[in-house]
Amino acid sequence: MLIKDSDDIKSSEITDEKNYWNRRNFIRGGVLAATTTATGLLYRGLNPPNREVKKLDPVELSAKQGYFTAEGEAANDFADITNYNNFYEFTTTKEGVARRAKNFVTRPWTVEVGGLVHKPKTFDLDEILKLAPLEDRVYRFRCVEAWSMVIPWMGFPLAELLKQVEPMSDARYVKFFTLYDPDRMPNQKTDVLTWPYIEGLRLDEAQHPLTLLATGLYGKMLLPQNGAPLRLVVPWKYGFKSIKSIVKILLVRDEPISAWTDAAPDEYGFYSNVNPKVSHPRWTQATERRIGEFGLRDTLMFNGYGDQVASLYSGMDLKANF
């Protein structure tokens, strides 16, 4: 390296000390601002954006005043229900489903109902919507991950649909299938679960008046992240039993293997009734966090629907049949 002789530099060209420090501090400030901004953006980029779905408009908000459970619990915010979803067909991050599912097209849509039935039939969605009067049902929804919400569903009892196809006498279980279409449900290209998502109920569970075929919530059509256009709601079971975006329903003789049972048989049983006394191997089910509340609530047996459903399981060991 050529080192210039100091004679080459005129004393007038030497930066005076004050300017030298000013310049130095200016650069330092710049470096600090640039790096912290970059770190901040990295943090923001790695954390899912908040709130894809905004609040309900005032008209819809006023309708909300009427949504309470029979026990007087107020429904969760529309934004909470539509921005926090387990729907692995789109992504495994709950906060990211709303954005990933935004452009999911649900028309046209048909549901094939068959198996051990006298009148198998493929229903168009519009037919299903006219099958029975749509009613509002405000249910507690308890996720196996120990959080819960109160959701004002809209739909009709699944029993109404089953009546249409006339189950045969040897049909004992109902098996449900979510749509399998990796182009429309991009996370189906991964193998985080076995696709299509499958769920099952015992026939008497499926015919229970609480078991709902939901087509909407908050009085309007379901959004994709909530399982549009048609999903199951079984309020006394953990949320993953309430299968979304159903395309096929079969009546079968043998107990179906659900997607989560298939993934981890020792963690997710066929029944998966909400039960504070049977803990998940990795966390307790005795308490839950109601979304919107800071503390924890005690989880209720059958999610508080014991009066209506406990008789379905009389004489059964619910620890063994978890």
Added chain:
Amino acid sequence: MDIKFAKFAVFTNAAVPFSLILWDAFHHRLGTNPQEFVLRTTGTLTLVFLLLTLAVTPLRKLLGLPWMVQFRRMLGLYAFFYGCLHLLSYTWFDKWFNLRAIAEDTLKRPFIFLGVLAFVLMIPLAVTSTNKMVKRLGGQRWNRLHKLAYLAPIAGVLHYYLLVKADTRLPLAFAAALVVLLAYRVLNKFFPAFTQRKPKRAAA
């Protein structure tokens, strides 16, 4: 190299996620399940800083930049700091300071046990991180104790892996990074010619 300023810049940057969590909490922008978000994010940050701490030595040797060692203690202490926040979130939001329930959880569930273990392993490292403690222990003993810095992230990554329901991609990514960082130590022991570069002459 203006090491004092560089350290200040690293310190400030490492505090950015914490500041943003506080900022978002203040503005109610932590999402639908804020408690879960804080718990999850502080856990991830703990792992990130444990790995950054482990990355200092390989980077320093590969790039021949000896002054980088000056960041190591700070990054390690940040890992401990985020680890404390993570443990506090669990103790508060998930257990409501019910120490009995925490003890039961720790003994019954391997993933909680590993998390607690990772945290406990970090305590002696944080306590003996001061210059005074290095002197008091003596370099050799201090070095031997601080080999725990390899065990804590192993327990931490396992803790993360065992916790997820089905999508193990992110924990596996952390595991891969950890394997690379640990493999460097092994390689460095046997083939230092490939894993080190002579430091450049210090710039005037």
